[in-house]
Amino acid sequence: MARKKHSTMEEEAQIDMTPMLDIVFIMLIFFIVTTSFVKPSGLDYNKPKASQATSKPSANIFIGVSKTGVIMMENRQVDIERVTANVERMLAEAPEAAVLIQADKDALHGVVVKVLDNVKAAGIDKISISAGNE
Numbered sequence: 001m002a003r004k005k006h007s008t009m010e011e012e013a014q015i016d017m018t019p020m021l022d023i024v025f026i027m028l029i030f031f032i033v034t035t036s037f038v039k040p041s042g043l044d045y046n047k048p049k050a051s052q053a054t055s056k057p058s059a060n061i062f063i064g065v066s067k068t069g070v071i072m073m074e075n076r077q078v079d080i081e082r083v084t085a086n087v088e089r090m091l092a093e094a095p096e097a098a099v100l101i102q103a104d105k106d107a108l109h110g111v112v113v114k115v116l117d118n119v120k121a122a123g124i125d126k127i128s129i130s131a132g133n134e
Helices: 018-034 080-093 109-121
Strands: 061-065 071-073 076-078 099-103 127-129
Touching: 061 080, 061 109, 071 080, 076 080, 080 109, 099 109, 109 127
Parallel strands: 061 099, 099 127
Antiparallel strands: 061 071, 071 076
């Protein structure tokens, strides 16, 4: 008895999903690579206005000083004594890093100066202070 080769409807109706998955993975890689990895400071600031303020390229190390004197780095609160150690650690990870200090306009001047001193003590010369130009 001869066997007849039967092809069922299910075998004929299968769709190859490989090209679609390839496209989805390529798009995923594209979006991951093109996303900017900026760390927000974690505090809301009311920046002082400056007539000579200019836009700077993205800095690598963000330090926030609130009006109550709270210092934020990497979305966590840091003591003034630990700023130097944290900046040195970040500098070891990115040797060409620059620092951007975002201070509230009502922040105490002494706290901002201490932060500047601690950043200088860590060995960074490229320091910017964020000011609103509205």
